[in-house]
Amino acid sequence: MTRPPAGRPCWAPPDPDPTAPPGTEPAPPPRVRGVLDADVTVVGAGLAGLSTAYHLAEGDPSLDILVVDAEGPAAGASGRGTGLLGPRIGPPVDRALARFGPDTARRMHQASVDAVEQVVALCARLGVTASVRTGEQVVATRTADGLAALARQAAAYRELGLDVPVLSAAQIRDRLDVPYHAGLRYRAAALDPSALTVALARACAAKGVRFLGNSRLLALRPGRTAAETQLAFPGGTVRTRKAVLAVNAAAGELGLPVGTVLPLLVHAVATEPLPTAARAAFGGRGDCALIDAHALAPYFRLTADGRLVLGGGRPLLAPVVDDAGAAAVWAWLEERLRRLHPALAGVEVTHRWAGQIGMTADGLPVVGPLTGHPDVWYVGGCCGHGLAMSVAHGAHVARALTDGAPATLPWHRSRAPRLPLPRPARPLLGAALGLMGRGARKAAA
Template sequence: MNLPHDDETCGWYAALPAPDPVRRLVGHQLADYVVVGAGFAGLAAARRLAAHKPDARILLVDAQRVGEGASGRNSGFVIDLPHKFALENPDPEFKQRLLRLNRTAIGQLQTLVEEHGIECQWSHAGKYQGAVGERGLAYLAHFEKLMAKLGEPYRVVEGGDLSMVLGTSHYSRAVFTPGCYLMQPAALVRGLARSLPANVELLEQSPIQRLERDGRGGYVLHGGEGQIHTPQVLFGTSIFTREFGFLQNRLLPVMTFASWTAPLDESQSKRYGATFNWGLTPADHAGTTVRMTQDRRIIIRNTYRHVPTYGRSVDDAMRRNISEDHRKAFLARFPDLADVPFTHTWGGVYAMSRNFTNFFGKLQEGAFASACDNGVGAAWGTISGTLLADYAVGADSSLLDDIQAVTGMPSLNPPEPFLGLGVRTRIKLAAWQSRAEL
């Protein structure tokens, strides 16, 4: 089994104070429900199960510390709009269902942040979608048409108005959409974990190494120092779902990388001379995402890799090369900040499918999963985990109808070595085509 093997250089996680003492899976445990994976999906599923079943014993198990995995490694966007390829769906109701799901997730997260005082730089900042050259501008014009057809509010920002926001004249034009929230992802998921209901027990640094049926309709989950017997398992494990024998040859493990700077000091902030706390995603899908955080750090995110063994597919030399590419993208945008160093470069793995379809539902009797986020983790993980718990206990709702209508079975992948060759070729082609937007 290929377990998570993330780098230890995630800036979001490094910026947090030391975590609470860890509790691991030890000995023989009995549970009414086990949720595997303590990212956005797993946290939401465990919380919802606890609400449905307040007298049940619920174990939430993660191979790492909360915030060390993919949910703590994204760029800190919680996006309400259908994402990229979903926007191209010709069915208007399909997109309206996604809007309802994403906005419900945002509402849930906002309520939890406020109720539990989670310090995670949570803010209703909106999002810019930016373009540099002709290719990006063409994508941006298409995005405007999609927004108009969807009936969603947006405004065009360009020229001096745009540079006053971003602190750079690198971008020709941007479209601002107001529904996105920004946050510090590792701080958010850690805060969500600390505020779990009393009947949810969190076990960290406890990788599940083997799953088997117990012969009575339930499951035994084997860890390094203990095991759990349970009748019901919910997987919030995204790409790692395939390590338990499910969705084999249907999920593509892709890693994207980010670097961030030290916080700008007063002199550097004056040279920057624009606003803080904004986020920009590229109109061209393979372009560069840029964030300015509330604590004055600039994040550059681009570069994709096919990682069949997850973090073990990446070595230090590759990370150094990626950091150098990020530096070029940073200097192209902020040449007056050449004295601001990068302090961290990290990667995060997520699951894609060839038909851009997310899986949601029952894997087999007593086993359920939300898997394959196609690169949109925070909102999708939150709502899919919540509704997966509803589904597992038989609680119907219109939102459950919505998520079942927009999910399905990820398509089968071709066998290796053709799969790896095809994915690597596609990534290289996209990077070459989008080089002006990087």
């Protein structure tokens, strides 16, 4: 296929203008209209999709690459994350060691460490450095069960020869004035995921990548030849040689054969900039984030401008039909925030939001070609740990599409385990999430 005519303008997200008056927002990307052609079409303008397009354009500038999103860049989970950039993928390291053996477990952890470093380097390359803070991420506990779990993980790290130190309660208090019993320390970072996503979109546009938005994928259809796939949208069709579906938990509604990727809504709150005493209690410089070792229990970090961001609590199975559940989760998060430290008693919560993640039954993502469609790849299911890994997955898929399949890891697969989820079973799943949420509340008490 031929590229668009030289000089053809490519839409790109403009720089944000905080002084712009309401009603003067920049024009959204154009929609899919009629029949269009592309060498590679990426569906999804989040971090995974944009990373794929970016690395494809870098690896082969001759490709005609089209990115299509249901809304626009950073409109989904990649624009709603809490900015925790840490080395985590799949199950805890002790379970990974037992399931996959030492060599694979070590490679899994190292891949997530490398992904963090790659995102920090990408931010520097794209000029997104104002909100990036390198530092530490502490996974800590205040329960007996949590201590036992962290002890198993620490033993596994030692067996694998990986440098993940154990912190005592006193060492945690040296970093953050919060009462946790012990923790594991990881080298990590924090950043504004929306700023990175938009900067990545602009970098793609500068390389000639085309953007279309407000176009939700409806279906995949056979092309005119075996080398073509047709992607159907409300306003038209894209004929493409290769496609990457970076649609995360939308896989279910599209009927993609990738196993079960559950769509869950997770919640977060953020405060006004903290006063001096409160800011000092949470590290002052903001270079240490804390994640409770119990699933769904609160996690928090300090932002570059001194706000405290706190997430966690019971996830809700999407789609959510009323706002009562979300209001309850936000209320619980605010109550937990007040109990973190006395200096937070009078601090105002200024932001509340939710974002959709994709969960799999075994905790591993899915990054691979669709069964029966070797030129159509799916990326998703990072289970809430996608900030670093989504960028890494995009680079992996770009290499696979241009140079052949690179070395693989357990999540480089075409499908996750399937969970039977007929409509009558959804209340049971909701009840299971509620039980997990009650466990998180107990751990956080």
